[in-house]
Amino acid sequence: xxxxxxxxxxxxxxxxxxxxxxxxxxxxxxxxxxxxxxxxxxxxxxxxxxxxxxxxxxxxxxxxxxxxxxxxxxxxxxxxxxxxxxxxxxxxxxxxxxxxxxxxxxxxxxxxxxxxxxxxxxxxxxxxxxxxxxxxxxxxxxxxxxxxxxxxxxxxxxxxxxxxxxxxxxxxxxxxxxxxxxxxxxxxxxxxxxxxxxxxxxxxxxxxxxxxxxxxxxxxxxxxxxxxxxxxxxxxxxxxxxxxxxxxxxxxxxxxxxxxxxxxxxxxxxxxxxxxxxxxxxxxxxxxxxxxxxxxxxxxxxxxxxxxxxxxxxxxxxxxxxxxxxxxxxxxxxxxxxxxxxxxxxxxxxxxxxxxxxxxxxxxxxxxxxxxxxxxxxxxxxxxxxxxxxxxxxxxxxxxxxxxxxxxxxxxxxxx
Numbered sequence: 001x002x003x004x005x006x007x008x009x010x011x012x013x014x015x016x017x018x019x020x021x022x023x024x025x026x027x028x029x030x031x032x033x034x035x036x037x038x039x040x041x042x043x044x045x046x047x048x049x050x051x052x053x054x055x056x057x058x059x060x061x062x063x064x065x066x067x068x069x070x071x072x073x074x075x076x077x078x079x080x081x082x083x084x085x086x087x088x089x090x091x092x093x094x095x096x097x098x099x100x101x102x103x104x105x106x107x108x109x110x111x112x113x114x115x116x117x118x119x120x121x122x123x124x125x126x127x128x129x130x131x132x133x134x135x136x137x138x139x140x141x142x143x144x145x146x147x148x149x150x151x152x153x154x155x156x157x158x159x160x161x162x163x164x165x166x167x168x169x170x171x172x173x174x175x176x177x178x179x180x181x182x183x184x185x186x187x188x189x190x191x192x193x194x195x196x197x198x199x200x201x202x203x204x205x206x207x208x209x210x211x212x213x214x215x216x217x218x219x220x221x222x223x224x225x226x227x228x229x230x231x232x233x234x235x236x237x238x239x240x241x242x243x244x245x246x247x248x249x250x251x252x253x254x255x256x257x258x259x260x261x262x263x264x265x266x267x268x269x270x271x272x273x274x275x276x277x278x279x280x281x282x283x284x285x286x287x288x289x290x291x292x293x294x295x296x297x298x299x300x301x302x303x304x305x306x307x308x309x310x311x312x313x314x315x316x317x318x319x320x321x322x323x324x325x326x327x328x329x330x331x332x333x334x335x336x337x338x339x340x341x342x343x344x345x346x347x348x349x350x351x352x353x354x355x356x357x358x359x360x361x362x363x364x365x366x367x368x369x370x371x372x373x374x375x376x377x378x379x380x381x382x383x384x385x386x387x388x389x390x391x392x393x394x395x396x397x398x399x400x401x402x403x404x405x406x407x408x409x410x411x412x413x414x415x416x
Contacts, residue, residue: 003036003371006079006104008063010089012042012050016268017243018208019181019290020111023157024085025051026182027109028058030364039077043092049243065092074100081105081371087114087147094150098392105374108151112287113161115141120284120307121212130284132168145169148176149388152374152381155179155367157287158311175385179367181293182360186351194299194347195273197340203229203333204275204300206241206265206291209249213285214242220281222252226259228330233337238279241265273298277320277337281329282308293358295319296350301343303333314357319350 007028014021031038040053041061054060063070074097082097082104084090090108097104115138122138123130135141148154148165154176156162162178165171205221207214218240226238237258240249245263253261265271272278278295282305292312295302301320309322321332336343374381382389 003031003034003081004077004079005031005036005038005081005083006074006077007038007040007083007085008089008093009040009042009044009085011044011085012047013040013053014047014049014243015051017049018211019288019293020085021051022290023109023111023181026360027083028053028056030182030367032057033364034368039079041073063093070096071100079104080375081107083107083109084147084151085109086111087144090147090151091143094147095392098150103378105371105378106150106152107371108147108154110144110148110154110156110161110287112157112285113144113164114286115144116161116164117213117284117286120286124216124284132164135164135168141169145171146391149385150391151175151388152378152385153177153370157181159314160311161286172385174381175388177367177370179363180288181290181358182363183293183297183354183358184360185355186297191299191351197276197343200274200276200300202236202275203238203277203279203337204241204272205238205279206268206272206294207280208243209246210244213282215249216283217281218242218249218252220283221279222259224326225279225281225330226257228326229333230258232330232334236337239271239275241268241271268294269298272300275300276343277333278302279333280304280308288312293354296354299347299350301336301346301350303329303336305329312357313353316353316356317349318346319353320346 009024013024015025028038039059039061041063043063043065061073063073070093079101082101084094084107087108087110094106097106115135118140119134119138120130123134148171156165156176156178157180159178162176165176166173205218207217209215221238230236237260239260239262241262241264243264245261250261250263252259272295278291278300280289280291280302282289285307288311289308292302292304292308296319303321305324306322309318320336323329323332336346
């Protein structure tokens with residue numbers, strides 16, 4: 001069945017800048033494999049690093065918030081399926097889609113549970129352990145869960161988050177769908193061609209610095225972790241890469257300490273693949289960590305925290321070491337950096353994780369089957385989701401008129 005798919009993004013895809021950008025390109029690739037027609041629409045301004053989606057046959061559309069022009073656009077397009085890239089996007093445009101294209105399947109891609117990330121971040125700032133009750137206190141959790149309930153299907157990237165939604169928020173299993181990163185398997189030929197232990201030097205940290213957990217991790221490395229590792233390995237360097245680096249980041253640069261700020265990587269595969277070890281001391285966050293997947297794809301073992309590795313490897317041994325204890329974290333980093341046999345074992349474990357936990361063919365085909373099932377039984381599916389119907393009714397009664405009020409206000413200001 002051919003689909004006319006509309007993806008509404010809060011930003012244009014930047015696969016070289018973030019895991020979210022890579023995730024979006026994986027979905028686009030899957031949809032295009034079925035010869036589906038895809039339109040990507042966003043309220044964001046074009047960026048220097050956005051992927052040229054038009055070069056792969058995806059139509060590009062600039063849209064506006066609180067504007068009837070979107071209504072005109074979607075009524076003309078008449079998509080059979082609409083994907084929202086974050087719950088905030090569904091809040092802004094979901095009611096318009098439901099009103100003008102009621103038969104369109106509405107899919108929310110959470111990318112990660114924003115409410116979980118923010119609750120953990122707040123607990124960290126308050127210097128205390130995160131508790132599940134923290135989630136229930138967050139307004140953002142109420143908004144995110146409401147968005148999930150209004151959608152026909154929500155893609156969840158982490159098994160931990162799947163369990164959380166079922167156990168804490170009592171979300172029906174029919175409304176949520178586990179979809180991790182969809183990756184090509186690493187062949188033995190590709191594995192053998194990776195730089196050897198001897199060819200690699202130094203440590204690496206990488207991440208988008210618009211993402212608060214990444215900035216926190218670099219500060220943690222600078223103040224507490226790297227000085228301990230450097231004492232054990234005085235010739236080693238830590239190279240810090242990432243998209244959208246700030247002046248505050250570059251002020252951490254210190255060549256005498258071997259703490260080298262590099263900024264945006266021109267070729268992430270090259271810099272990760274030439275490093276011997278990746279450090280990711282992530283103290284809060286949610287979802288799957290793109291940097292850790294990227295490291296395994298490049299044959300680079302990693303040292304991370306339980307939150308960093310959360311839901312990343314099922315029951316398989318980690319490609320390196322996992323610890324919250326700073327002394328253990330640094331000891332493992334130094335030992336793995338120096339020990340070839342242990343390093344080779346960790347590298348092989350990374351290959352196993354990629355091939356067994358992120359198989360593109362398995363997860364892609366299963367998602368397509370689920371979409372087809374929903375398309376064939378959409379009316380019944382929605383009737384069984386009474387809370388979703390209730391929230392959709394109130395969204396159309398409140399969000400709609402607030403948006404129209406803003407639209408009228410803007411029009412009046414433009415006339416002045």
